[in-house]
Amino acid sequence: MEKVELKWLRGLKFLLIDSENHQVLLDSTKESEGQREGFKPIHLFMAAIAGCMAMDIVSILNKKRENLKDFLIEIVGERANEHPKRFVKIDIKFKINKEVNQKAIEEAFLLSKEKYCSVLHSILNKPEINFYFE
Structure with missing residues (x-):
């Protein structure tokens, strides 16, 4: 089984973490209340x-x-x-x-x-x- 977790940080910013602890930051556009700081x-x-x-x-x-x-x-x-x-x-x-x-x-x-x-x-x-x- 493959597994990832998505943890909410604040606003529309989330941290995606896989089973080997690799991390990717997700965010949204400013028009959608994000800060454009991630994918x-x-x-x-x-x-x-x-x-x-x-x-x-x-x-x-x-x-x-x-x-x-x-x-x-x-x-x-x-x-x-x-x-x-x-x-x-x-x-x-x-x-x-x-x-x-x-x-x-x-x-x-x-x-x-x-x-x-x-x-x-x-x-x-x-x-x-x-x-x-x-």
Whole structure:
């Protein structure tokens, strides 16, 4: 089981802590009563997709002994205008140095997308989500 805890600090500021005590600060915009001192949750959602796919792709390319020097993922999300303002479209752009074999990139991408990226598959396959109050 994976576990994280989200601790309220003040205002709309929260501290996200994982089981190894890594920490990420969450906050909101000033328009939403936040102080803009941390990530917005929607950006962490985007970062989770990018991070998962990046780790898969880099790992696969390294195993193929590709000459990986530069790797960047840009994610742009378009959100609905009305609440809950969910994403209606997400564009993901991969930027990889030209020395890496194009076929190796495509294979690594497909393996991440179709087999390995647990974040992407959790989104696409809608996990059961339960809520509890204490």
